[in-house]
Every structure is written in structure tokens, then in C-alpha cells.
Amino acid sequence: MKNKLVFATNNKHKLEEVSFILKDQMEILSLKDINCDVDIPETATTLEGNALLKAQYIHENYGLNCFADDTGLEIEALNNEPGVYSARYAGDDKSSEANMLKVLEKLEGIENRKAQFRTAVSLIINDQEYLFEGIIKGNIIKEKRGNSGFGYDPIFVPEGYDKTFAELGNEIKNKISHRALAINKLCNFLKEYDYEKNNF
Numbered sequence: 001m002k003n004k005l006v007f008a009t010n011n012k013h014k015l016e017e018v019s020f021i022l023k024d025q026m027e028i029l030s031l032k033d034i035n036c037d038v039d040i041p042e043t044a045t046t047l048e049g050n051a052l053l054k055a056q057y058i059h060e061n062y063g064l065n066c067f068a069d070d071t072g073l074e075i076e077a078l079n080n081e082p083g084v085y086s087a088r089y090a091g092d093d094k095s096s097e098a099n100m101l102k103v104l105e106k107l108e109g110i111e112n113r114k115a116q117f118r119t120a121v122s123l124i125i126n127d128q129e130y131l132f133e134g135i136i137k138g139n140i141i142k143e144k145r146g147n148s149g150f151g152y153d154p155i156f157v158p159e160g161y162d163k164t165f166a167e168l169g170n171e172i173k174n175k176i177s178h179r180a181l182a183i184n185k186l187c188n189f190l191k192e193y194d195y196e197k198n199n200f
Contacts, residue, residue, distance in 0.1 A: 117136050
């Protein structure tokens, strides 16, 4: 029987990515699975802070072991914007199209297109907090390419590739992405975790 762990997200794309990565090890429950329909506030000024806020909310209100993530696109020429505000860079409606358009407009005429995606994952298990990070570097291209993925995927080309995340497809992205790197660190931790000793 697989151990169960709550992923504190309402984002179905993230849930699919993480469930794929952890499919052989854990049963991942969504907020919907635990009947949580609250839009958990993300009021911290860092990715790590937001991830911890979400994990703490579930742990404190539902008493469940859980993890949460926050991800940001950090663009060198824009002083690491949009960063913690990536999801709502162009406004609170969280429009991916508007966010990408704002990035492309701000980078117009700028040669330095270096960027990185960074994911922070906060795990709370048996009242202990742990943090994991994943980073993938790349470049922002000048126009959207590709139809898979979500968020800024159509304008981000990871290092070592000539296609955007949206062109590479989910199978490849789920192996190399910032979220995959962070979740794999989480996986490695859970593999070494003594479930019986810690009553998980």
C-alpha cells in the first residue's frame, strides 16, 4: 500500500507533473481530494516563504503530512523579475498570455535573454519542515513556440536544448524541469525516510 501525501495545490498541471514523477512511490492527494476549496494566500516575498505558507496551512488545518511548491521565472536583465510574482506578473487574473506578453515587451531590444526557472518545495511531515530547491537555466526567446506545458513554457528554452518547454512536451519536461529537480530531491528524501519509526 502506497503512502499518501497531500500536494497543496489547485493547479491541475502541477498536480499532473508531480503525480507522474512520484507515481511509483507515493499516492498524491490534491486539495480537492481532502475537500479543501480555500485559495491559500501566497503573501510571502520569497518562493520559499510561499511554499511554506501553503504547507503550513494544510498541516495546521487538516493535520495531514503535505508539501507545497512555489515557482518563479527569474530573468537576469529584469533584476530577476517576475520571480515570486510570476503567476500574476501582468495582473491578478493570472493570465499566462498576458504574463508572457509583458515579459517579451520588457525584453524588447535587450540582448541578454538569460533566465532560470526556480522551484522551492516545502515538506511538512510529522511536524518537521524540510525545504528542497530545483533550478533550470535557459533563455527567453522573442516569440512563443509550442503548445504543451503551461505558464511561460512557450518562451523558455532550457540550456542544452533548442526547443522551448512547450515544444519538448511533458514527458521530457517532467524529467528535466526545475520542478522535477526539486521533486526528485523530495523523492530521495522520502526514500530514506523511516516511515515506521515516524508513524507516517
